[in-house]
Amino acid sequence: MAPIAVLDTAALIAWPLEAMRGGIVLESQKVELGRVAPERLLVLEAADLKWHSPNDDSMGKAEEMAIGTGDMAGLSSIDLNLLALAMEHEATLFTDDYRLQNICEKGGIPWATVSTRGISSIWSWEIRCPGCGAEQEIPSQTPVKKGDFGVCNACGSPLRVKRKN
Ligand SMILES: [Zn+2]
Known part of the structure; x- marks a missing residue:
């Protein structure tokens, strides 16, 4: 089965x-x-x-x-x-x-997977400011809008989630 x-x-x-x-x-x-x-x-x-x-x-x-x-x-x-x-x-x-x-x-x-190949290794993530490079704490709540992580505390740029190497 x-x-x-x-x-x-x-x-x-x-x-x-x-x-x-x-x-x-x-x-x-x-x-x-x-x-x-x-x-x-x-x-x-x-x-x-x-x-x-x-x-x-x-x-x-x-x-x-x-x-x-x-x-x-x-x-x-x-x-x-x-x-x-x-x-x-x-x-x-x-x-x-x-x-x-x-x-x-x-x-x-x-x-x-549904249609693509899966990940080959396990990733970690970080949220980093693309403006000043400051790393921000990963929020514990699901963002209101998917992909919306707010703005940088230091410079106000919109934050991005990045794969950690
Ligand atoms: Zn910043």
Whole structure:
């Protein structure tokens, strides 16, 4: 029997119905899909997906892991919920999000890519000011807008997240 799969939105858009059958997905992905690929929602009704929301316990564990690896700041709320679902159901997380892959890799959660090759090594992240070069603390909260990390305390430039070597 195929392993239990948690599917990110890229898989929901790209995969044939047969590949998705029985997969676990998030209630909140319906909203995301309605925005980015509304025609897919109708198709997915035939895919026999299991729409779930993670419980508080697994959400807490997912947050802890994401903060621990320094990936929390780059994750959307859906990303974090998918991670929690994968843990809760002991499933394989199918995602092309490098941060999620990184957390899974470090946390021993099975993962696989949707369409691209996976990471070959484990990354660390840092938030650095492109203006003055000051390193900033990685926020423990998910940013309101994905990729928005605020501005530098010292010079006011918008901050960027960078892969640490
Ligand atoms: Zn600066």
